[in-house]
Amino acid sequence: MIRRIFFLILLILQFNLLQAGIVVLNGLTHSYKVETGKVYKGKIAIENTSSNPQSVKLFLQDFSYHSDGTINYTSLHTHNRTNGDWIKLSTNLITLKGKEKTEVFYEVAVPDKIAEPGSYWSVIIVEPVEDIQPNDQKTGVNITSVVRYAIQVITDYETDSAKPDLKFESVKIEKEAGRQTAKIAIANNGNLYCKPIASIEIYNRKTGEKIGIYSSLAMGLLPNTSKSFHIDLNKIPPNQYKAVIIATDEDENAFALNVELEIKND
Known part of the structure; x- marks a missing residue:
């Protein structure tokens, strides 16, 4: 009996996961070899896998990680190799109908001068949010985050003069x-x-x-x-x-x- 209950719970969880959620379709790392003063275009393909409308917000953050498992998402300019100022999103908020797919475009405008060769990066956060719902217990409204995707946008400049160590x-x-x-x-x-x-x-x-x-x-x-x-x-x-x-x-x-x-x- 315990096994049957566990199996039923597992099926319910799997069903719910399949029925709801936002999916990024074209990868979580976008890389470009860039030259100063040029503009590069990219896109983020998004699908709403649920049957209900889903709002999604997009914004930029800096990003780093360490071997102990820590991952840091921080405001832009946290490190000196951020390219967050180079990136412009076509929109910061979209709403998808049930089962709808869409594309959000962005541009990477490389500045005329870059201090050093090598890699510069930031991440575009794709975060589905629940609809705004009235709160019966407190004044105001609640906005609840559901899940987040972090899409790395990596720009490599003068790679012949740069190297990993x-x-x-x-x-x-x-x-x-x-x-x-x-x-x-x-x-x-x-x-x-x-x-x-x-x-x-x-x-x-x-x-x-x-x-x-x-x-x-x-x-x-x-x-x-x-x-x-x-x-x-x-x-x-x-x-x-x-x-x-x-x-x-x-x-x-x-x-x-x-x-x-x-x-x-x-």
Whole structure:
């Protein structure tokens, strides 16, 4: 009986999730290679998956993240590589009918002078809001946020003169969802956005025999940010090993670190 109730609740939750919500259709990262004084055009494709009308507001914020999992959405000019002033939205508020799709356009007007080469960025927040409803208990009205999408708008300027500079912050072997996992914190101390992959080459500590190479998924890394790259090591028997950790970006720039790893039973 308990299983049936749980299954029924799960179906109800899934049904509600499918029946309501705003979806961004054309990706959460928009990248441009830019030149000074030029204007670039982009768009955000949005769908209302519910059967009811849905209002959506759009606005700009600065954005950063760190390997400990913290994500910061802040007002513009929080960091010196914001491009929020370059971006102009065609509208800040739309209302979609049930099942309706629409596109919101924006322009990126690159200034005539940019201080340094490299990546500049901000995010366009797409936030559905509930209809304004009277409040019987308090004067005024309530506006309740439902969900938020953050669309990164990354502009790369003079990329030949810029580069990422990847640094290893920490290496940990921990159990995650019952599996031994390497958690490698990598920071980008350079001035160019990149999408690195973290890999581990593992060797027998006594014989030097190569055990294997294991890799993470590629993840985007903005300048002055860091992320934790996870690698599944559950197939490696418990023991102490020598290892080489390598971070490689899409241009095949590689950054390496020699470490000793201990994989435990527990």
